Amino acid sequence: MPRPRAPQHPILLRAARMLDVDRGELVTPGELLVEGDRITAVAPETVPDDAVVVDLGDLTLIPGLMDMEVNLLLGGPDHRSPLNPVQDDAALRTLRSVANARRTLRAGFTTVRNLGLFVQTGGLLLDVALKKAIDFGWIEGPRIVPAGHAITPTGGHLDPTMFQAFAPHIMPLTVEEGIANGVAEIRHAVRYQIKHGAKVIKTCASNGVMSHTGPAGAQQYSNEELAAIVDEAHRAGLKVAAHCMGDLATRNAIEAGIDCIEHGSLATNETLDMMVENGTFLVATTYLADAMDVSHAAPELQAKAAEVFPQSRLTITRAIEKGVKVACGTDAPAIPHGRNAKELVALVDRGMTPLQAIRSATTVAADLIDADDRGRLEPGLLADIIAVPGDPLADITTTENVRFVMKGGQVFRNDTAPTED
Incomplete structure (x- = not known):
């Protein structure tokens, strides 16, 4: 309390x-x-x-505005090294989040979803700890809906050893820290996040622009595994957010009952229609397509970005036209913490009216997190x-x-x- x-x-x-x-x-x-x-x-x-x-x-x-996809434990001050995942311990990472939380609040974002740790923490849910410290009034920051650790397969998009293509056995993560393969491990991983304070479950249904594994949008969890994630979360009264770019992966995620698609970059018109029919939310993170710095990424990842980002812009425009429930989310620190409103500007550029963009960060976001006390x-x-x-x-x-x-x-x-x- x-x-x-x-x-x-x-x-x-x-x-x-x-x-x-x-x-x-x-x-x-x-x-x-x-x-x-x-x-x-x-x-x-x-x-x-x-x-x-x-x-x-x-x-x-x-x-107060709401950002439905941030990671306050990443980015922010003095975050220049690509080896940050193995240089920050859990204590330093948590202190880093204090600065990011304050910056986010001062930018006018009073509620956020923190969508998934993907670093070694010894099983600690650092975003839950950050939420508690803010709620106690010890530090300044937005209200947080924490996901704990993101649930992803070995080599999946949020397997952190994949981003830098680390050699085997470097920085292995446990099932409790989100690396889960097969239905039994997935149920264990989801239950662990719920037990220790997660209020939403984050998973990866497909790879991403910065994934070294597979073509753009390739599905990574099987349909059976996606259904197990949804089953565990929904029985506990929690929603599931899925990082997902590919069209087939998005359709399968919707059919599995996932509540919110993050990115949705390559979704076709038919898949967007499914989202409308099922009431599936879309957190577009569309400003990334304009401003994400991939200049230091591997050449093959830069090529993937050049392929995906233009298509992503068009997808979001079509989603807006079709009436998909689009909620504001930035994927900060993929764009810097504190510049969250850039997403609203980008949504207007994609076809929203300013009022629709504001609603995406107020009433639509409140609906996504089942919060009837704000927005x-x-x-x-x-x-x-x-x-x-x-x-x-x-x-x-x-x-x-x-x-x-x-x-x-x-x-x-x-x-x-x-x-x-």
Whole structure:
């Protein structure tokens, strides 16, 4: 349970405008009453006498944004060496995540899914530990939906020894750390993540752009193995997110009951129609196709990126046109932590309206994680509120310029506040 905070005064939050995400309209002016960690009134008619007024001036209030695919344990400061997987121990990696979590929160992203460790940890679920430290109030960061270790086969996309093509027996991972082959090991691996605090299960249904094993999009787990992952997760009430690029692998993942496809780069129209029919979510991570730096990758991986990225852009445009439930996700640190809003800009470039892009990071993301307590600025919901300049419905790039961040009624950033000389 979060550590109880000292009683605080109610807060009357004022700004020039406020976004009603459901109606797709700006409300003028924007006024929210916050008591404790909740919004208690919109445009309140009465305000408690002891309320503190926070006047943000010419800004627009919007719900805290959500990123449905990050890995806070990777990337960030001083992360230049390709040997990082064997240079960072679990303690250093966890400390690295503290900086990444703070940067993500200050960028206006108040909730994230941390989708899968794939490094040696001795079986520790570092993202669960990070979530607990944030919830206790020890450090600053977003609300985290942790996956623990990603479940992948030997040589699969998130087998870390595959990325650098390590020699045999270098940095072997255990079943508890996610390397699982066959139904029995898979059930063990999934149960271990659930036992120790995972709130979503991440797996790999196909290889990826940075995979040395197989052609682009090749399926890696068998259909029987995918079904076992889903069976274990769903019986525990957890959803499954699957890294998946290839069309056949995506179809088989949907048929296995996987809830969310990460990337979906090579999905055909027929497969996208299956996603609509089944209500399968897509976390597009489409900004990667514009900005991921593959210049230091092996030549064969650079060639794969040159093949896949243009197709991926077109796939996401078709997914948007067909009405697939697209949720915002960046795959940070594949793009740097703190630049998460670049994904919203890319989604608009692929064909979303700015309102649709904002919904992908608010109401759609909330639906994906089964959270009915956030994603809108309404009474009774969590006071996860950010503010940006201008009109985000006219210019989505305003979401890259966050000036104010509140999470759970606590202010973590306020660039409008006067500074002391």
